[in-house]
Amino acid sequence: MMDRLRLPVLALIIHLLSACSSTPEGPVLGELPRTPQANVQQLLQQAATLEGEQAWLLRLSAADQSARGGDLLQARRILEQTPLEQLKPAPQVFAYTLQAELALAQQRPDQALTAIQHNSFQRLAELPLPQQVRSHMARARTFEANNQPLTAIRERIFLAYQLNGQQPATAENHQAIWQLVSGLSDEQLSATGTEPDLNGWISLGRMVRQAKTLPQQQQAINLWRQQNPNHPASRQLPDELNKLLTFVDQPPRQVALLLPLQGSLANIAQSIRDGFMAAHFQAQQEGNALARIQIYDSTQFKTLDSFYQQAQADGIELVIGPLEKEPVRQLANMSQLPIPTLALNYTDPGQQVPAQLFQFGLAAEDEAREVARRAWAEGHRRAIALVPSGDWGNRVLEAFRQSWSSQGGTLLAAETIAEPGKLAAQLVEVFRLRESEARAKRLQQQLGTQLSFQPTHRQDVDFLFLAATPQQAQQVRPALIFQYVGDVPVYGTSQLHAATQNRTQYLDLEGIRFTETPWLLNPNTLLRRAVEQQWPQASSSLGRIYAMGADAYLLASRLKQLQALPDTRLEGVTGVLQLNTWRRIERQLPWATFHNGEVIPWTTTQAKP
Structure with a gap:
């Protein structure tokens, strides 16, 4: 639970900044709680012998120390028993920042939002720099938890100037900004405003998202840096983008599409095939298609072993399929697969699978x-x-x-x-x-x-x-x-x-x-229009199946990137696609x-x- 508070990183940031911070506290602002050597019980015992502000500051120190030690309930109880509204602004900022951190750790983002909106934060800029950093960090995480990504980004942009290039805090902050930017909707990425740093981050996100292939993404990043040489992200790219620039992708040269083209699932299989091949033809027109696609009818093979033997003889480097539930279960029970495979269905929850098996589908x-x-x-x-x-x-x-x-x-x-x-x-x-x-x-x-x-x-x-x-x-x-x-x-x-x-x-x-799915919400995409000309039913609910085929093609070309760079998210027509730690493709859908x-x-x- 304590990892959610991120206090080890916070302590490092405060240590880096403490040498250059000033202490403008005084009678009006009040004092910030100190970090004494005494333990929590000693602090509380000492506070019991005092009255007023001195006792309250000791209690705040005890609450903070309880949180750092992992006892969140005790930290919350101490805060609840302290008259926060009687404190001066500086200790109030400290207390409500800690209250927000505790609420986030206990998955109560609404309570965290209430805490950071306390009017004492109007005096935050007058406090020592370490406290400003801690409070802005808590505010950024609170806005993120409350589905306010743009406000969270603004907080972190401000935080970047306070960190002033200090490492590794600046690198972590940039990475957090990029994660927020990556999660923005197309509508948010198309917006412009009067804030140069925010506009720069948004234009970077938009250019990377619009690039359809890894080389295009790398080109987009380099072009953006040329256009924005003085932007903070240009001077220090987020770690994810640095890895993206240096990653050398080698898409499979020969891919097998394994589907049941006869029997009860034939109609679904044919729609997946048609969506897959439509994406292939579009990629050919754009000059970034997979070299060779070979289609196999899974109903023609008695066993999976016989299929893989044939696929190996044909030089196949990646298998897309099978679609049927039972063969996918059989693959999951194998200790190792002869060829990396992206199944178009899912195994039972919690089932261990071989390292070469990946899973993708339209899971409700x-x-x-x-x-x-x-x-x-x-x-x-x-x-x-x-x-x-x-x-x-x-x-x-x-x-x-x-x-x-x-x-x-x-x-x-x-x-x-x-x-x-x-x-x-x-x-x-x-x-x-x-x-x-x-x-x-x-x-x-x-x-x-x-x-x-x-x-x-x-x-x-x-x-x-x-x-x-x-x-x-x-x-x-x-x-x-x-x-x-x-x-x-x-x-x-x-x-x-x-x-x-x-x-x-x-x-x-x-x-x-x-x-x-984006497929059914965006009827004017080039791929959907091309598919509908051939198969008008792709505009109906069956369109989700054509979209699944198209995204299977996208995944075939980018699977190695998803493995090597786990934070990669692909804009698919069934949703935003990301590979989780169990090698399942997760989809995030629009509304x-x-x-x-x-x-x-x-x-x-x-x-x-």
Whole structure:
């Protein structure tokens, strides 16, 4: 838990800066707590013998020392028992900075935000430099945790000047800025303002993102440095970009696409193949295509061993596939694979896999985790979940539950979606509407008169997580409105979006926010237009499968880069792609909402503050 406080790094920064810091504290500002040699209990015992400011400063020192020692609960208790509002500005800044650090360590970003907004921070610039650095670091991390990346970047840009090139603190700060810039939306990266340093970082992020290949990214970085020679990042590039400049990629020369082109999965396999080959042809036009693609029908091989023998004889260097669940499980049980393989499906959770096996797919579990992240970032803390019955619903619910609880969220109830005729009664129960009706009846009996009454739902629910088919979602949303629960925000996965452009159907889903692939949200991309000319169905929900094929091609060309540079994120048409430590490709998806019978992007500016 203590690694979240990052106090070892902070101590190093303070040590580097302490020699050159001044101490402008005085009667008005007050003193900052010292760092005595005594332990926590000795400090508290000494504080008990004193009164007023001297006692409070000792208590703050004890709280800080408790946090550094890993006892976060004790540190919080000491702060709660100290009259912070009676302190002078300097110790107040110290106390509320520590309070923010503790809240972040305990995954309470909303509490951290409240702490750093205390009015004592208006005097921060008058305090010694080490305290300024510590407070600005806490502020930056707080804004980041509260989904305010641009504000976090501004804090860190200011922090960079305070660090004044001191190493390794400056390098770490630059890397943190780049991570924030890399996570900005296209909308945010296209913005311009009057802040030169911020504009420089944003233009760097935009140029690197727009580059489609590693050589193009390297060229973009060098061009940016030429255009911005005096920018802080030009003088010291983030470590990730330095590695990118020196990385020498060698894409596989011969790639196998292994798919079941016959049988029950043939239609899906053919859509993946067509998306894959469309991406290949586009890459050829741009001069950066893989050398050779060979397609194999997995239904023609009796065993995986026989396929790999054939692939080795054909000189294959990378396998994309298989698609079927069972062969992927078989691969996972092998100790070693003869050829590196990017499976187009996932093994069972927690299963150990050989080092040569990578996994990619359109897992709804990724979307459930994305819902948890987005809802938390938008300030929600208590959820109710509705999912379909069966294995798929169970997996999605478990992914949401784990992600939500790991952030500190509370899942108040989780239900499988009832049949249409029973859905209304289910919502009445889960939102406790009968309790409201019972209160109204008791009040009517007490008053002896008929009252105009509208049921009210339980007030401890922040949002509803909905994983459902389009038909189920069309039943849920009107039922919520009918049962007076229409004010509860609904967050869903892409499965509820049929992509039919049917306005009548979309009106029944009004206001639902959901994750979706960039493919279906951006109809004017060159690749999608090219695919739709050949296969018009690529504009429907089947488009996600074509997009999966296109991103499989992207991953084939950049897999070595993802391995060598773990922070690399690829802008795919199924989402932003990143390789995790279990060699699974994780997707981060954009958001949309239904409004007036249309699907529109759901941007960060629309989010609940």
